[in-house]
Amino acid sequence: MRPPGLILCVFSLSLITAPACGWDAPVNDSAITMTGVIDFSMGEVVRGMYRAIRSNGDDVVRYPSTVSHLWFGQPLARLTVEGRVSEKIRALFGFEVNVFLNTYPPYLKTSLSSNGWPPVLPQYMSGRLHQAQGIFSLVDKDQTSLNFMVGLMPYKYNPEVRNLGEFLFRSGTYPFFLINDFNFPLARLSGLRLNFVHNGERFGVRFDQFILTEREMPPMNDISLATVVNVTLYNIIDIGFGVDFARVITLNDNLTTPASAVFEQSPGDTGRYTFRGTKLMARGTVDPFGRVRGTGSFLGDLAGEHGGKLYGEVAVVGLKNYPESTILFEQDRLNPWGYKKISERMPWMVGVNIPLWKILDVCAFELEKYPAPYPNDYYQVFMNWGLPIPTWIERYRSDTTMSDGSTWENPYDSTSYTGDRWYWSLYMKKRIARHISIIGQISRDHMRWEVNVGNKNNYATEEIMALPDQWSWRLATLFEF
Secondary structure, three states, rough: OHHHHHHHOOOOOOOOHHHHOOOOOOOOOOOOEEHHHHHHEEEEEEEEEEEOOEOOOEEEEOOEEEEEEEEEEEEEEEEEEEEEEEEEEEEEEEEEEEEEEOOOOOOHHHHHHHOOOOOOOOOOEEEEEEEEEEEEEEEEEEEEEEEEEEEEEEEEEOOOOOOOOOOOOOOOOOOEOOOOOOOOOOEEEEEEEEEEEEEOOEEEEEEEEEEEEOOOOOOOOOEEEEEEEEEEEEEOOOEEEEEEEEEEOOOHOOOOOOOOOOOEEEOOOEEEEOEEEEEEEEEEEEEOOOOOOOOOHHHHHHHHHOOOOOEEEEEEEEEOOOOEOOOOOOOOOOOOOOOHHHHHOOEEEEEEEOOOOOOOOEEEEEEEEEEOOOOOOOHHHHOOOOOOOOOOHHHHOOOOOOOOOEEOOOOOOOOOOOOOOEEEEEEEEOOOOOOOOOOEEEEEEEOOOOOOOOOOHHOOOOOOOOOOEEEEEEEEEEEEE
């Protein structure tokens, strides 16, 4: 265990736009405003798994490999420009750049270099659009508004979630997988959004209707229809429901329902797996301090802005079941698990914002159950054949003997995916100046490695903390304007 003093050496700057943190940002009287992120966060995977390899037909590095006390960092900058075109029209454009310090283990770098491979790149840098949307105000009266949005939009429906959860738009249907990012508990959606809000003293409602086009995961360009409704009662109860008809309209059905993704229902009767599916979500928050929060009373000061809130979420990721398949001859194009139980596609989470008076602004502990009996991995979707099946290749089998007869110690086998799979996160935030905050997180979540050694197989598509004893910590100092 590293001494706590080491944590204090980590320094980071981060800018987070208001739209990126959940609800829509307010517009001031200026025609153009700018908000942003400058983030340099660092942390340590105390124990985890390493997946990336360099290969040329044969594996140069056997994997998976266990890693411990591996440091990583992620400087990040995010800038959003908001312009008022007219009284009714706004436009937001944001760009994000980050640098993920290369986590490729040093002993593997040396091994690759000695085998004649080019030197491992020292870091992984990427740039992307954070958002690009137009917002058209259709109604804006007293406590009621109706807006139409178009473009790339950050979206968050569960306001209390800090790390885990937000299942509806941060999951894949077939295969079922979950993703999350540090200090970014939301999704970027591309398409059209109709947003209705009514904020009454006793009753509030938010309704969002989406027509979305897929821009993150293959197959691209499929169209989904989604609806999310949130209801607030007396500032104490906040409940929400959502449905996502994922890829209900396909632009290339041979990619969404591949001819090679075959399963056998009965002798001589075959069907095909598909990426298309229906997802359901229900969430709720109970705020016992809702009526006294912000009143200046002792209880109000104790609770602060978030303390005392209890929240949770459950989802069904894919309503339709499919049988297992063992009829394909390619060794890594099988689905021996199948999609046989809805309960195996029902993640749920609970969380609590611990009230700490003015010591911390946010202290949120979250617990999640991930029920799938196969890897939380999108290798088959993103890297391999573009198939809607779980990852099943020789490296994940409990038998450590490869087809060529070679063997190696495999600390991560197919039995790792059985039984209860629990994930947890402790998130803390404290504002120390007007524009500066410190964020800390200790967790076993769904983080994935970002590395670059010149081969597509080196992007880690599976979470790196899949075993129960694997966890990490991270610390960031944030500059917000």
